[in-house]
Every structure is written in C-alpha cells, then in structure tokens.
Amino acid sequence: MDPFLFATSAVIGVLTGLDDYLCAYSIARIPISTSALLIATQLAFTAGFAFLLVRQQFTSYSNNSIFLLTMGAGILAMHTSSNWPAGESKGAYYAGFFMKPGPVALFGFILPPVELTY
Template sequence: MRTSSRSNLSFAVFLLSIDAGVLALHSSSDRPANESNKEYYLGFFMTLAAAALYGFILPLVELTYKKAKQAITYSLVMEIQMVMCFFATVFCTVGMLVNNDFQAIPKEAKEYELGEAKYYLVVVWNGIIMQCFFLGAIGVIFCASSLVAGIVITVLLPVTEILAVIFFDEKFQAEKGVSLALSLWGFVSYFYGEMKDSKKKKNPTSETELP
C-alpha cells in the first residue's frame, strides 16, 4: 500500500513539474521591448530564486504547526499569517525605498493604458487578492499538508493562463493546453491515490497480506 501511495505521489509531482516547465516554453516572446540581456537574465534568475524561496516557506509553515506548543486554531493561523505578511511588507518597503520605486509609481500610473485611477485600483486589488491567496495556502497546510498546498498552487498556474486567454484576449498557444491537461492529470492522479489509500486504511482486511 505504501509503495502504491508513493508511486502515485511521485507520478503526480512529475506531471505537475512537467506542466510548469511547458508553460515556460517560448516565454522569450513576452520579453519587454528595449530590455538588455543583463536585465532579462537577472529577472529570470531572481524569479527562480523567489520560486525556490516560496517552495521552502510552505514546508516551514507546516513545521511551525508541528513544533507549536499549543493547539493549532484558526486564530493562531491568522496570527502566523499576520506576522509573515508584516515582515514581508517591511522587507519589500525597504527594498522599494533603496531602489526609489515609490518615485516611479506616479510615472507608471500616468502611462498606464487604462488610466491612472485604474492603475491604483489594480495595485490595491492585487494586494488584497494576494493576501487571500497566502491565507488560503497556509489554510490548506493547516487542513492537509504543504505538499497538497503546493499541488493546488501548481494546478492554478495553467488555469490562470487560460483565464488570461478568456478575459484579456491573450494568444492560446498549444503549450497552455498541454500544461492544463498535465496539471489536471497530476491533480486527479494524486487525489485518486489518496482516496484509494484512505479506503484501504478503513478496510485493512480487504487485502490479504502474504507472509
């Protein structure tokens, strides 16, 4: 039973990893105009570093839950979220001050195609939605595990791409369709394996073990 569970898990993680890689194909077409190679590769490696860092945050949150010397409740989960977001805000604010990003915001707002007011509206709602996303992620860790949270986040990547095609008239490339199919396959494979294992645990006599 454990071998079956591990194989289902490995297969699901493999599919989800491939689906994320497929989305990266032909990503150079999204490169901004007049951007130097140095800036492009710097942004690429910083994106990889940010992804790796967030990949460590999920299991560390789960470890925090396990090491807590008190019962994990909804209020405690909210406190953890507040502390994480506070220090993340301080870190980003210092970085923006050093890089003079606050001075660039009014200029970007004036050049925004949809208008200055909608620029600030997008910024505000982006912050609100990201807070809901982070709260949902640590909530999934609380209810299940960091692995399940990572799987759900990975599945949402191609879904986001498809929504961009529907609402923002982006090009629907074959890679996006393949990525969506692989992510759904991996998602279903993982939870199907978990359902089979839970049934076997409830009915341990359903299988005859040979000596």
C-alpha cells in the first residue's frame, strides 16, 4: 500500500472515531428532534468543504437539495418543547446542544477528503 494512502486513511479513521465519540456524547444529552435539526446542518458543511477541497460546483440541484433537507429538519424540530430528556439537567442539555455542531462540522469536513482519497 502506498504510504501516503495509508497515512491519509489513518488520519481519516482517527477523525471519524473522534467524530463518533463527540456525536454519541451530545446525542445522549439532547432530544432527537433537536439533534436532527443540528445534524441537518451537516449537508451545508459538506457542501462548503466539498467546494473548497474538491472544487465541487454548486448546481441548481445541489442548492435545491440543501434547501429542502434543511427545511425538512426545521419542520421536524417545530413544537418540540415537550421532549426534554427525563432527568437531564440544564447544564448537561446545553453542553450536548453546543457540542453537537462540532461533530457535525467535523463529519462535513471528513467526507471531501474521503472523496479525494478515492
């Protein structure tokens, strides 16, 4: 195996493991509707990083899909004030809420280098 390909795969693997850990930590502390709304921003991060790293061009189809998927997540998140996790403190909830965009952005960053590696 090419050493550069091996090193790239190892870095992507470590970043994916870190992303999975942070995502699991934050999902355990926030409701699924809030998590889905925050995860919907991953598409925008992936599109942005693909534009910067892979030189992927935006088309009307990609813009339309980003808009529709984001709107769908927004509709899912409406009227969710009653699904606070049982026994969860405000501090833990806010920690999970503010930790969620990190792994979402990280996974959006991971996908374009995987495409470059292929």
